[in-house]
Amino acid sequence: MRLLDTLTNKLREVDPVHEGSIGIYVCGVTPYAEAHVGHAMSLIVYDVLVRYLRWDGNSARGYNVTFVTNYTDVDDKLIERAAELNCDPLELASENIDRWEREQVELGIVPPDKRPRVTGEIETITSTIEEIIRQGYAYVTTNGDVYYRVQVKNDYGKLSHREIEGLRAGTRGELGKDKEFPLDFALWKKQKPGEPAWPSPWSNGRPGWHIECSAMAQRYLGDTFDIHGGGVDLIFPHHENEIAQAEAATGKPFARLWMHNGMVQYENEKMSKSTGNLVSVAEALQRWHPAALRLFVLSSHYRGPNNLTEEAMGAATRGIERLEGALKPFKASPDATPLDPEGTRTRFVEAMENDFGTPQALASLFDLARAINRGRAEGFDLGLAQAELQELTSVLGLRLDNITFTEVKIDKIALADTASEFGVDHSGSEVESIITALIERRTIARTEKDFILSDEIRDKLATLHILLEDTPEGTHWSMQS
RNA sequence: GGCCACGUAGCCAAGUGGUAAGGCAGGGGUCUGCAAAACCUUUAUCGCGAGUUCGAUUCUCGCCGUGGCCUCCA
Structure with a gap:
């Protein structure tokens, strides 16, 4: 190195x-x-x-x-x-x-x-x-x-x-x-x-x-x-x-x-105390996800200045969601061809070896993420490629597993109210099971072509920062920042 | 004033002597009940001027701009 x-x-x-x-x-x-x-x-x-x-x-x-x-x-x-x-x-x-x-x-x-x-x-x-x-x-x-x-x-x-x-x-x-x-x-x-x-x-x-x-x-x-x-x-x-x-x-x-x-x-x-132009770590952690902060840091070369802006942090947050999305589980058919991560590791290592080139190392990971998403649509076995992405992101210390789920961010009372509103049981339930129950209620509505109700449920959850996405494997939910 | 970095698309940000990665945002498609996500596609001649070179964004010089440092009993 x-x-x-x-x-x-x-x-x-x-x-x-x-x-x-x-x-x-x-x-x-x-x-x-x-x-x-x-x-x-x-x-x-x-x-x-x-x-x-x-x-x-x-x-x-x-x-x-x-x-x-x-x-x-x-x-x-x-x-x-x-x-x-x-x-x-x-x-x-x-x-x-x-x-x-x-x-x-x-x-x-x-x-x-x-x-x-x-x-x-x-x-x-x-x-x-x-x-x-x-x-x-x-x-x-x-x-x-x-x-x-x-x-x-x-x-x-x-x-x-x-x-x-x-x-x-x-x-x-x-x-x-x-x-x-x-x-x-x-x-x-x-x-x-x-x-x-x-x-x-x-x-x-x-x-x-x-x-x-x-x-x-x-x-x-x-x-x-x-x-x-x-x-x-x-x-x-x-x-x-x-x-x-x-x-x-x-x-x-x-x-x-x-x-x-x-x-x-x-x-x-x-950043200086005298002008008040300063962001404390506590404040940053409250406003952005740790992985997004890390991605922000690594997306510019360590020796250069790094300008923290709302826009840059928004981009970093989206970047994390993108990497995370590529790691979502996928069940390929038993005879599916494994997707080869090809030269990702070589590119990653070469970038890191050359004066700690994290921006280029990240570029190789984003390319792999795209290949995985494409492979998902084409029915490849993603196991190998996803393991590669998981390993390389963890070398950078990016925690991507289930990072968006932060229970503390969920307004439990509002969630329970929402459940009542749609006639879903929430007594003594965990946050996750309430959400799951709401999703089930919505799935029934969708099957019955009751799109007004299904959209209401989705919109209501969105106001609680809970994002629903319909996929061929069913409806997934995640927390949105 | 001195020393040292840096100045690349709307934003962030790599990189190379032979016409420029990646991310975000935007436009156009595909998919979707509608979305979202994803995929495809589209967007730059690299601060300004001069020089070296067959050819410079990449080397040299000057200029402009930004940032860091120039001590402890501030």
């Missing part, structure tokens, strides 16, 4: 440090507020990467993947926000993490293997800082802060492709109190009144932003590991500083390949 590596700016083959295994580290959120769809998009991308690498459907694959993503649960923003809300920053972080993890389940994210939090890794972090100081790449100020010394190694800026001089020109020229050089950044910050703090050799304080990821990635994946991911907005300074610190501490290369995903926009505008 080839991915565009930010460090070399070239397509590079994923070449595991340890044969057959791949370690992936992705920067997670700073949980000072609820997660938004940008966070969801990022995680969906890496979730699919992990699923694909683990998948054994491609002869060369089936890697043993270790996926690590962190929570930076001590941070300036978190402390500020907690002060505004007049609550404890660590509790605030914990609450936001819990909510985000519940949402991840709804989004169909395979739980990462490790989800370390800064507050649980203070010793890991302080020992990494000690090592960096020992190597001469960091210094302790009289105040008790620790700064990384950017100028010692000559490769600072290699990831974001910037020169120290250029960066320096962009600074405000203020040389922080004890900083040796404007670009030096904090590894450890001495506690200020009211802030959470932990003991360290230099002062009671907390880790700076950046060091946590270097320390945690190396703890869980080794000094050198395979893939480091995150949003493009993290390339500088976060990842640049991460790579500097990590390599300063060990003298070894850090991540072998750096992968960055693009940002999500909402209705053509940057």
